[in-house]
Amino acid sequence: MNYRQVEVFKAIMDSGSITEAATMLRISQPAVSKALKQLEDELGLRLFSRTTKGIAATEEARALYTEVERTYFGMQNLTRFAASLRDRKQGRIVVSTIPALGLAWLPSMVARFSAAHPDVTVSLHSSNSTDAARLVGTGEIDLGIAQLRSEEYNLSRRKLFDLEGVIALPEGHRLTSRSEIGAEDLADAAIVGLGLDDEFRRRLSQSLDGAGVRYRSMIDASLGVTVCTLVAEGCGVGIVDSEAARTQAGKGLVFRAFSPRIRVPIYLFRQRGRPTSKLVEAFSASLLPPSPFRRDDGGDD
Template identity: 35%
Template sequence: MAQRRMTFRHIEAFRAVMAAGSMTEAARQLHTSQPQVSRLIAQLEAMTGLPLFDRSGSRLSPSLDGTRFHAEVDRAFFGLTSLEAAAARIRAFGAERLRVAAMPRLAGGLLARAVARFKAEHPDVTVAIHSGDDETVNGWISSGFCDAALTMLYGDALDSRLEHVLTMDCVAVLPRDHPLGARPRLGPEDFRGIPFVASPLASALRSRVDAVFQTAGVEMTITAEAGLGAAICTLVSAGLGVSLINPLAAYEEAKVSPILIRPFTPALQVRFALLFPPDHTRSRLMRAFGACARAILLEELAHLPDAALPAVPEAIGNGRRILG
């Protein structure tokens, strides 16, 4: 006959009897019968070869061997508790560190709000936010220095894994009293001879804008250059010219700067996306943060005026446009 092996039920019954001091009370706590507890204890004593309890009539007290065995059982259960705690920490991403990046406007706004939401759900994760221009952010991601980035793309992202969140069209920004403000939609021909505040040379947005104006046969009259949307809008509001920027920046700056916003044709698309290092395996931590960042970005979009929203919604999916 095969030798009976010790099971969790035997140990559970033994610990219950040790704690309760009687088979009857142990059975009540375990929601079973007193004969079942007695049978389990008898089997455990047979398997260990130890008299675990001294019996005197109906009275039951731990033997010296039983007390020693109980100490070992408690140590084993403490180990199991430690494993349960470790599993809980892993589920909650305990002791994890996350490094995320974005261009300044996104870092101080959308990314910071995404991190705040993520920290509320996963308080044990340490999150570091890094801010830099688009070239710097792409470098941090491609080198693996940062785990994820929230960025705006006017071209391709090299050496990185790209997860599209949404696509929108850039808008024209004008001084509040500019004559072009009377027009519902603007195009390159409207800007002929009009002072223009441009993005820096060699930037992705500048390259796209230059191409659109060259195709239309319109030469831009550039009076100033600036790399940040806030700086562009400040120059525009000061009357230095008109410009083309991404709609999130435009509508945020319109809250504090006297500027007008108008749709622009042909479409100059900007993709809001999450970037991950090349050959990077998406962990649960990355997926959780990505979900927070995606949700925050879509919520911000929902608060924009209807005129800023893309006209044709598209299905959500990996690498596909959501809106645009």
Template identity: 30%
Template sequence: MSLNLRQIEVFRAIMITGSISGAARLLSVSQPAISRLLAYTEDRLKLKLFERVKGRVQPTPEARRLFAEVDQVHQGVLRVNEIAEELRRRGTGSVRIVASPSIGQAIIPTAVARFRASYPDVRIEIEILTLTELVAKVGANRVDLGLSVLPVDEPTVFSSQIAEGRLMVICPKGHELAALKAVKVADLAPFPLIGYGSQTPYGIHVERALRSSRAPVRINTQVRFTPQACALVQAGAGIAIVDEFVLSGRTWPDIVARPLVPKTTMRVHLLSSRLEPMSHIARAFVHHLRQLFGSPPPATSQGEDFDVAHLT
């Protein structure tokens, strides 16, 4: 027997609420109706989906395995309804974007503001995700495009470089490092550093840059994302290494940024699914994004100052 959409809906409601009564409230139907449909579904599937324990239902291992697939079907149905709504509104459309935290901090908001001037009625969804989550959504064609400061090697994802920057050392105004034009890894040795998880893609990238010197570097605070590192530095809680994209705009007025030498480049990668072409409205957003970046920022050599707001 194959499950129909109503059975899938009821099964999912029981799983997420943990009870027959909760599912009934969620779906606005009676408890007996939920119980009857569940019993019918279990009978036809020849599977025990729930154990009845003290008036509640406990999902069996088979139910948990089934739920992983059912939830994907549910998300697909939601997407169908969203598309139908977009078509009803005469194709104004939507753009679903996932991005690395650095790109999502100021660059995506600026691009959205510029895009809105030409497309005021387009619905825009933005999620800031880890690299793994980002690639999964783009590869499954659940979003229109993704933006990452780290390279992606995934067969289902098309990747192209749209901008280049570099790693920067950031410190509070008045800090000893602020007097330098550029910062060597050895210059960091006297100061505790705000770092990233050593097993994260971003942390690995930063660690690779730090290996250019034998000088010991001490990390006494660990964060997951670069905006967190910037917030800590602005509060006077330490110094950090971040990509220059997170420094765009005027979010961090009390931060001084200096290029890290030797130079370590960072690139913004535009990601899209290989499963189907990008929509017209998504391509229009990419056009505004490319205009925002312009040509890749010029390399900042040692001895040159770096303007935190140069990407605005």
């Protein structure tokens, strides 16, 4: 596989269409089709099947896509770094954070930092905690900002702040009259949850199970914003972090604190033993915690 084939394959997977992939890459549709055929011939695999609605990725294509994303991420970093050398930039920092913090909090931190360091390039990436730790541990990125549950990675870490789990309710729900919600209040409720490995979901489940509360788990989503949308559409109630709640306030939703409080620590981490530039140190020192999630945001301190 060469880089062009990887680029074409990723574009097709991302867009779901050979035509759209050609548009994304600014090449002709026959060129995309030719590159795809060459890739399939070299691998000896059928990556897409044709349907009445277009093309559909095979199981092999989906498995390959996972590895391609990792490789492509690294190649993009290399390309950006080469460009910074060519343009003689004074420095570059690559940061990855969880989606909840990448919507508003981290962009605001980067804006403050960039105002003080206009010649520094800051690359922001979004990934789950596990991938962020892996990328920092292998030296592919400079800093990670996420949850960390173990010491298995070659990382040094510093706690930045806690994120609080809050209950998302659709407007008009019977529980919106309460200032905070306990486990018993969610008896027989339909729960819209984050992924099974999410810490907020895990702790909410522990609270509900510990109180002997029966509930229905209907839909899982990987992003807090998606949970909020599903709740607003009437699919149930959900638990999200306070930053996701802040960005979704006023969108047909009401947020209430959960009792007992669910707080998850967020860490800044880097590769242990790796020399750290003064720019990375300055960026790390510039990070401030989000504002507390207050009652007038739909929550409760």
